[in-house]
Amino acid sequence: MELIKIGVLGITSAILILxxxxxxxxxxxxxxxxxxxxxxxxxxxxxKAVLDLIEIYVERANIGGIxxxxxxxxxxxxxxxxxxxxxxxxxxxxxIASKIELxxxxxxxxxxxxxxxxxxxxxxxxx
Numbered sequence: 001m002e003l004i005k006i007g008v009l010g011i012t013s014a015i016l017i018l019x020x021x022x023x024x025x026x027x028x029x030x031x032x033x034x035x036x037x038x039x040x041x042x043x044x045x046x047x048k049a050v051l052d053l054i055e056i057y058v059e060r061a062n063i064g065g066i067x068x069x070x071x072x073x074x075x076x077x078x079x080x081x082x083x084x085x086x087x088x089x090x091x092x093x094x095x096i097a098s099k100i101e102l103x104x105x106x107x108x109x110x111x112x113x114x115x116x117x118x119x120x121x122x123x124x125x126x127x
Contacts, residue, residue, distance in 0.1 A: 002042070002043075002046070005042075006039055006042065009035060009038065009039075010035060010039075013031050013032065013034075013035040016031055017031050017032060029090060029091045032087065032090045032091075033087055033090075036083060036086075036087060040083070051072065054068070055068075066114055066115070067115055067118075070111060070112060070114060070115050071115075073111050074108050074111055074112055077104060077107060077108050077111060078104065078108065080104070081100060081101060081103075081104025081105075081108075082104075084097075084100045084104075085097040085098075085100045085101050085104075088100060
């Protein structure tokens, strides 16, 4: 049911942007950003429920917190990067979008370094 709501809101936003674009193009960008923010806010409670469930299983499995924390950070960074880049593309700013994606990739690698280092140490220990 949530997907239907998001779909209807997205189609409505797209039609509104098409109608307004010729007269007030800056409003179209604002509608797009507001739509994106509304979707993120709408999904925030769903995402929190999933994170809470994962946290329960992580505690049961006795998995190190740094791995899960890093995983969540990387996933969050990927979503934020994609949202920001697509918002720039909506504003016809492809060069800025590409730079945001590059920065996101680099920051994800930096954030994941503790996990990468740990995996490398395990591999070295096996050799």
